[in-house]
Amino acid sequence: MAAEPSTGSDTARLETFADGVMAIAITLLILEVRVPPTDGGPLTTKLTEEWPSYAGYVVSFLTIGIIWVNHHQMFKLIGRATHGFLMLNVIFLMTIAFLPFPTALVADYVRIPDDRTAATVVYGLTMIAIAVMFNVVWRSASRGGRLLVAGVDQAGVDRISKSYLGGPIAYTVATILAFVNPFLSLGVFAAMALFWLLPSSGIQFASRVGES
Amino acid sequence: MAAEPSTGSDTARLETFADGVMAIAITLLILEVRVPPTDGGPLTTKLTEEWPSYAGYVVSFLTIGIIWVNHHQMFKLIGRATHGFLMLNVIFLMTIAFLPFPTALVADYVRIPDDRTAATVVYGLTMIAIAVMFNVVWRSASRGGRLLVAGVDQAGVDRISKSYLGGPIAYTVATILAFVNPFLSLGVFAAMALFWLLPSSGIQFASRVGES
Amino acid sequence: MAAEPSTGSDTARLETFADGVMAIAITLLILEVRVPPTDGGPLTTKLTEEWPSYAGYVVSFLTIGIIWVNHHQMFKLIGRATHGFLMLNVIFLMTIAFLPFPTALVADYVRIPDDRTAATVVYGLTMIAIAVMFNVVWRSASRGGRLLVAGVDQAGVDRISKSYLGGPIAYTVATILAFVNPFLSLGVFAAMALFWLLPSSGIQFASRVGES
Amino acid sequence: MAAEPSTGSDTARLETFADGVMAIAITLLILEVRVPPTDGGPLTTKLTEEWPSYAGYVVSFLTIGIIWVNHHQMFKLIGRATHGFLMLNVIFLMTIAFLPFPTALVADYVRIPDDRTAATVVYGLTMIAIAVMFNVVWRSASRGGRLLVAGVDQAGVDRISKSYLGGPIAYTVATILAFVNPFLSLGVFAAMALFWLLPSSGIQFASRVGES
Numbered sequence: 017m018a019a020e021p022s023t024g025s026d027t028a029r030l031e032t033f034a035d036g037v038m039a040i041a042i043t044l045l046i047l048e049v050r051v052p053p054t055d056g057g058p059l060t061t062k063l064t065e066e067w068p069s070y071a072g073y074v075v076s077f078l079t080i081g082i083i084w085v086n087h088h089q090m091f092k093l094i095g096r097a098t099h100g101f102l103m104l105n106v107i108f109l110m111t112i113a114f115l116p117f118p119t120a121l122v123a124d125y126v127r128i129p130d131d132r133t134a135a136t137v138v139y140g141l142t143m144i145a146i147a148v149m150f151n152v153v154w155r156s157a158s159r160g161g162r163l164l165v166a167g168v169d170q171a172g173v174d175r176i177s178k179s180y181l182g183g184p185i186a187y188t189v190a191t192i193l194a195f196v197n198p199f200l201s202l203g204v205f206a207a208m209a210l211f212w213l214l215p216s217s218g219i220q221f222a223s224r225v226g227e228s
Numbered sequence: 229m230a231a232e233p234s235t236g237s238d239t240a241r242l243e244t245f246a247d248g249v250m251a252i253a254i255t256l257l258i259l260e261v262r263v264p265p266t267d268g269g270p271l272t273t274k275l276t277e278e279w280p281s282y283a284g285y286v287v288s289f290l291t292i293g294i295i296w297v298n299h300h301q302m303f304k305l306i307g308r309a310t311h312g313f314l315m316l317n318v319i320f321l322m323t324i325a326f327l328p329f330p331t332a333l334v335a336d337y338v339r340i341p342d343d344r345t346a347a348t349v350v351y352g353l354t355m356i357a358i359a360v361m362f363n364v365v366w367r368s369a370s371r372g373g374r375l376l377v378a379g380v381d382q383a384g385v386d387r388i389s390k391s392y393l394g395g396p397i398a399y400t401v402a403t404i405l406a407f408v409n410p411f412l413s414l415g416v417f418a419a420m421a422l423f424w425l426l427p428s429s430g431i432q433f434a435s436r437v438g439e440s
Numbered sequence: 441m442a443a444e445p446s447t448g449s450d451t452a453r454l455e456t457f458a459d460g461v462m463a464i465a466i467t468l469l470i471l472e473v474r475v476p477p478t479d480g481g482p483l484t485t486k487l488t489e490e491w492p493s494y495a496g497y498v499v500s501f502l503t504i505g506i507i508w509v510n511h512h513q514m515f516k517l518i519g520r521a522t523h524g525f526l527m528l529n530v531i532f533l534m535t536i537a538f539l540p541f542p543t544a545l546v547a548d549y550v551r552i553p554d555d556r557t558a559a560t561v562v563y564g565l566t567m568i569a570i571a572v573m574f575n576v577v578w579r580s581a582s583r584g585g586r587l588l589v590a591g592v593d594q595a596g597v598d599r600i601s602k603s604y605l606g607g608p609i610a611y612t613v614a615t616i617l618a619f620v621n622p623f624l625s626l627g628v629f630a631a632m633a634l635f636w637l638l639p640s641s642g643i644q645f646a647s648r649v650g651e652s
Numbered sequence: 653m654a655a656e657p658s659t660g661s662d663t664a665r666l667e668t669f670a671d672g673v674m675a676i677a678i679t680l681l682i683l684e685v686r687v688p689p690t691d692g693g694p695l696t697t698k699l700t701e702e703w704p705s706y707a708g709y710v711v712s713f714l715t716i717g718i719i720w721v722n723h724h725q726m727f728k729l730i731g732r733a734t735h736g737f738l739m740l741n742v743i744f745l746m747t748i749a750f751l752p753f754p755t756a757l758v759a760d761y762v763r764i765p766d767d768r769t770a771a772t773v774v775y776g777l778t779m780i781a782i783a784v785m786f787n788v789v790w791r792s793a794s795r796g797g798r799l800l801v802a803g804v805d806q807a808g809v810d811r812i813s814k815s816y817l818g819g820p821i822a823y824t825v826a827t828i829l830a831f832v833n834p835f836l837s838l839g840v841f842a843a844m845a846l847f848w849l850l851p852s853s854g855i856q857f858a859s860r861v862g863e864s
Contacts, residue, residue: 029667029724031241036675039248040464043256043325044679051332059333059343063350074322081318085311088241099721103849106717110710113679120687131695138699213315243453251460252676255468255537263544271545271555275562286534293530297523300453425527455665463672467680467749475756483757483767487774498746505742509735512665637739 027097030105034087037109041116042080045073048120069123071206076119078209080112083146093176094157095165104156108149111142118142122202136198140191143205147183154180239309242317246299249321253328254292257285260332281335283418288331290421292324295358305388306369307377316368320361323354330354334414348410352403355417359395366392451521454529458511461533465540466504469497472544493547495630500543502633504536507570517600518581519589528580532573535566542566546626560622564615567629571607578604663733666741670723673745677752678716681709684756705759707842712755714845716748719782729812730793731801740792744785747778754778758838772834776827779841783819790816 049069052062118139125135157163158173186208194201261281264274330351337347369375370385398420406413473493476486542563549559581587582597610632618625685705688698754775761771793799794809822844830837 026728029671032244032668033671033675033720033724035241035245036248036672037679039245040252040676040679041682042321043249043252044682046253046256046325046328047259047683049326049329051329051336054336054340054343059337059340059346063346073326077322077325078318081315081322084245085314085318088245088314089311092238099725102721102724103717106714106721107849109678110713110717113682113713114685114709116682117685117687124687124690125695128690128695131690134695134699213319244456247453247457248460251457252464254533255461255464258465258468258537258540259471261538261541263541263548266548266552266555271549271552271558275558285538289534289537290530293527293534296457297526297530300457300526301523304450425531456668459665459669460672463669464676466745467673467676470677470680470749470752471683473750473753475753475760478760478764478767483761483764483770487770497750501746501749502742505739505746508669509738509742512669512738513735516662637743 027091027094030097030102031088031091034105034109035084037113038080038084038087041113042077042084044116045076045080045119048116048123049073068126069120071202072119072123075202075206075209076115078213079143079205080115082209082212083112083150086150090154090157093165093168094163096163098163101153101156101163104149104153108146108153111145111149114142115146126198126202132198133194136194136201137191139205140187140194140201143187144184144191147187150183151177151180239303239306242309242314243300243303246317246321247296249325250292250296250299253325254289254296256328257288257292257331260328260335261285280338281332283414284331284335287414287418287421288327290425291355291417292327294421294424295324295362298362302366302369305377305380306375308375310375313365313368313375316361316365320358320365323357323361326354327358338410338414344410345406348406348413349403351417352399352406352413355399356396356403359399362395363389363392451515451518454521454526455512455515458529458533459508461537462504462508462511465537466501466508468540469500469504469543472540472547473497492550495626496543496547499626499630499633500539502637503567503629504539506633506636507536507574510574514578514581517589517592518587520587522587525577525580525587528573528577532570532577535569535573538566539570550622550626556622557618560618560625561615563629564611564618564625567611568608568615571611575601575604575608663727663730666733666738667724667727670741670745671720673749674716674720674723677749678713678720680752681712681716681755684752684759685709704762707838708755708759711838711842711845712751714849715779715841716751718845718848719748719786722786726790726793729801729804730799732799734799737789737792737799740785740789744782744789747781747785750778751782762834762838768834769830772830772837773827775841776823776830776837779823780820780827783823787813787816787820 049066052059052066056062118135118141122132122135122139125131155177158177161168161170161173164173187205190201190204190208193204261278264271264278268274330347330353334344334347334351337343367389370389373380373382373385376385399417402413402416402420405416473490476483476490480486542559542565546556546559546563549555579601582601585592585594585597588597611629614625614628614632617628685702688695688702692698754771754777758768758771758775761767791813794813797804797806797809800809823841826837826840826844829840
């Protein structure tokens with residue numbers, strides 16, 4: 017036998033690694049919520065002024081959480097992995113692991129009028145990159161059904177592919193809004209995170225595959 | 229076949245992700261125990277003055293550890309996951325991953341008389357949020373037995389549901405105590421963490437399911 | 441059926457959680473190796489002066505790595521877990537997750553003559569706590585063979601129990617040496633980490649169970 | 653039975669631990685991309701000046717990602733683990749977990765003419781250490797086929813061993829280039845990371861075992 021055993025349905029270690037990176041990125045978000053220095057004013061005032069940090073924590077946490085759920089659902093349909101597919105997942109994870117940076121950037125700069133648009137755009141571009149890579153990973157696996165588990169029909173694949181396009185489009189619209197009004201843009205990002213939480217939401221970042 | 233395979237008893241990846249977030253949150257607690265600056269006074273004095281950091285590390289570590297054990301036990305009874313259930317778990321994990329922040333807050337502000345009540349209340353509210361979400365996750369899974377493994381009877385479910393209510397109630401009482409005396413409140417949080425460690429403790433954050 | 445399914449041989453989730461905490465604690469060690477500020481002197485000088493940080497990284501990394509290997513071997517013999525056993529593991533993990541703090545403490549204070557003994561003692565006490573809890577976990581599982589897999593004989597258990605005692609004793613001796621000479625003490629900790637790496641070392645933190 | 657059950661094909665826990673360390677090291681890279689202080693100049697200028705941090709994040713993320721993929725492929729051929737093999741993996745992981753430090757070092761010092769060669773050399777030496785340890789791990793497992801799964805022939809092993817030598821050689825060349833021109837050296841590290849991403853790249857850090 018040559019040194020090339022079949023990869024078979026071996027996506028387990030990829031899922032474990034992806035879960036690890038997403039679990040760490042989501043938990044590192046708390047490091048950006050900083051304890052205020054003990055001098056200068058009552059703590060209640062200082063904590064109230066820190067609201068953008070808490071809001072950023074919640075919105076980014078929910079967003080990574082939603083992506084994790086959708087990644088989880090997507091991989092129920094994927095049964096094999098090639099070298100190239102693993103690499104696309106690494107790039108996808110690179111965009112997710114980047115999210116703590118723009119989250120902290122927005123929290124720090126949202127109160128600086130001259131800079132809040134730029135900070136929001138960096139946040140939005142990161143979200144677009146995540147959503148685009150999510151689509152690239154799915155299309156790489158589903159193109160011609162080459163990495164899917166047996167028994168997934170083309171109509172189902174097409175329906176999922178179409179539903180996944182909602183993410184990049186919605187995030188692009190929200191990012192463009194930052195040039196009109198960064199608060200409106202951030203509000204839309206927050207609203208999307210809350211909306212996608214709902215089990216009955218019609219438009220979704222990803223279709224709810226696997227739920228009866 | 230349509231693109232909706234049954235989720236069956238697939239809670240493995242949820243448990244892995246939850247374990248990952250809890251393992252990271254519990255380990256990040258050490259980042260809040262800071263090495264004192266090398267100037268100014270002997271190290272032994274500086275280390276002794278840092279006692280609130282060590283106490284906070286121990287109490288929050290034990291608390292997340294106890295929650296992990298109970299989550300572990302709870303999931304022995306849960307056999308399936310829906311989209312909405314995954315999302316509730318994400319919100320539950322969001323409350324746990326937040327704990328390093330109020331832990332550091334209390335460690336820094338416990339010696340500032342004007343602020344120690346506020347810091348303790350933030351700590352208490354986080355603990356209440358964790359305990360409430362723990363109950364929400366359980367009730368979402370057990371309502372009508374819809375996500376439970378086969379063979380769990382309603383009487384057992386009711387008994388567990390009732391025992392889980394102890395957490396939010398105890399943490400609410402401890403938080404209210406902060407307005408009377410923050411040290412007393414923190415002492416109660418510490419006592420609860422130590423008490424729930426005991427295998428024979430009568431009142432528990434969660435009943436010891438699965439132990440004969 | 442009542443809501444108490446048998447735990448059976450369910451130590452998988454405990455091993456996953458323990459691996460997670462150990463993997464995170466070992467990787468967080470790098471956060472204590474700080475990039476020197478860009479002003480003041482050539483980089484090569486500043487990097488050379490930082491040698492205690494590199495040494496601390498290597499010794500603590502190898503130590504946690506050795507503990508992980510031994511934990512891994514120990515759990516090949518453990519087949520079940522009770523509530524109390526899970527809690528003992530949480531306390532064991534609390535001592536390991538603490539190690540990045542004394543590692544950074546020693547790196548910062550080793551060049552301050554008045555403080556280097558205190559810093560070394562804190563490091564040593566942490567190592568003793570880890571080794572003691574490792575023994576406590578093992579004895580809790582092996583006492584009367586109550587949590588062991590079938591087929592482990594008492595003679596084998598006794599031999600392992602005895603070999604595990606080497607850790608606390610060796611670390612206690614190394615810690616006491618800090619009062620004589622902290623450099624000698626740290627050298628002994630480093631030597632032990634390197635010695636236990638060797639596959640043929642006679643004295644071990646834990647016997648090499650499971651290797652033929 | 654004595655207390656030495658066969659390890660059999662038990663590399664699962666090693667793979668989980670290695671995946672954990674690599675997932676954490678790769679995600680910690682974002683902590684080195686710092687939010688600029690809110691005072692002094694427009695945000696867009698400050699973000700543009702921070703380009704070495706982003707470049708370092710991307711190159712080091714892709715590098716760890718590629719190593720993870722190759723580690724993943726290597727372990728498809730490895731079926732058993734000894735104490736010594738686990739220890740070699742711990743040392744291998746120690747080199748990977750170190751990477752966030754030289755990444756931050758290069759990002760901070762690349763614009764300081766007198767120091768950029770030294771910073772690049774530290775980065776290069778870390779990469780060489782990773783690649784050397786990757787080879788050591790493989791050779792330890794494959795020497796005489798002692799830890800390999802059944803059915804791997806010697807010709808396949810020799811071909812893989814040879815292909816793995818490309819990593820240390822390429823990184824050594826890139827590191828030596830730092831003495832000529834550090835930007836050229838860093839460009840070569842970036843080019844290698846991008847090149848190894850390609851599924852059809854001829855030279856590889858590791859052969860693409862397991863792909864048909």
